[in-house]
Amino acid sequence: MYPPSIEKLIHHFSKFPTIGPRTATRFAFYCLNAPEKEIKELMSALQEVRNSLSFCKICFRSIAKEKEFCSVCANRGRERDVICVVEKEADLLAIEKTNEYNGIYFILGGTISPLKKEDFKKIRAKELKERIENHKDHGLPKIKEVIIATNQNTEGEATANYVSRILTSLNIKHTRLGRGLPTGGELEYADEDTLTHSLKGRK
């Protein structure tokens, strides 16, 4: 057994996403051994993130605490009747980079694992429902479409199905991102599922 304070730190690092006890142990010893300056800066960065940031009231993107809405939601030029539901902020940034989407967003803040049913508490399902029900309260127009833009993996699929059920119950038109061969993708190396979707979605 390690000293109790190390064990405590391992326990907290084990709660980080994708981190098991072994990596958490490496993190704890890294923090014990790192130069004083490094750890001071890490702690002040942690403090700053907690103190200076808040979430956009519409899409839950991280924004400066003094603001109410993010740059996308505050932009009057965006179509406010189309909502793109993404897992995390990185996905929002990826879609923004395409310059192809002019609607607004909703960040779920996670995914649902098909095996852990309690995971649905970890995503903003309740908030999404409220958001759609109270869409007009924000001075926004009637929702025309919700695009479910979760990842094309098991968790993303499970999450999309869960979100889809919510939207169906609210009678909201919703779509999924198109599936097929990625740009630069070669037929020879594509899996059957991708090819099947690619064939079905042919133009």
Add this chain to the structure above:
Amino acid sequence: MYPPSIEKLIHHFSKFPTIGPRTATRFAFYCLNAPEKEIKELMSALQEVRNSLSFCKICFRSIAKEKEFCSVCANRGRERDVICVVEKEADLLAIEKTNEYNGIYFILGGTISPLKKEDFKKIRAKELKERIENHKDHGLPKIKEVIIATNQNTEGEATANYVSRILTSLNIKHTRLGRGLPTGGELEYADEDTLTHSLKGRK
């Protein structure tokens, strides 16, 4: 781009062992979203590890700050003329669990990558050299043997070779851990290198 405070936190998490920018980003958002209590406890655990712990003056194992030596080095019943050199504290604990070793230890605090030559600054090579040169100053007997117990992988090998060169220059007898099939290991699935070592080390 994320808000500057998030970017700063990502930068610090990227320095954690085995962590790249993608996982560091997940960590930063986890820290932004986690309940206040969780982050407060993480920060106080971090602080406690830094404030309450120190290193054993002989083997560099983590110990309470008010102590000078760890339980192994302080134990007069241990053979103080045999030193086992390990990469990290977890390896020391693994060897202690066997109840087969009665010597003392030296924790390197890392490994050398064969590709990054500057890595040798990250392990306690200088401290190991000093430790062996000043072994008697600690009231310890002449060193009979140093066992190099690094991992059997590329980094472990490179580290062992580096340590071996130091020990040779100091004219100290040193050995490596025996290699072969692990308990429960099946011949059919063993790689050639393991089998070769297993054959050479047959009894």
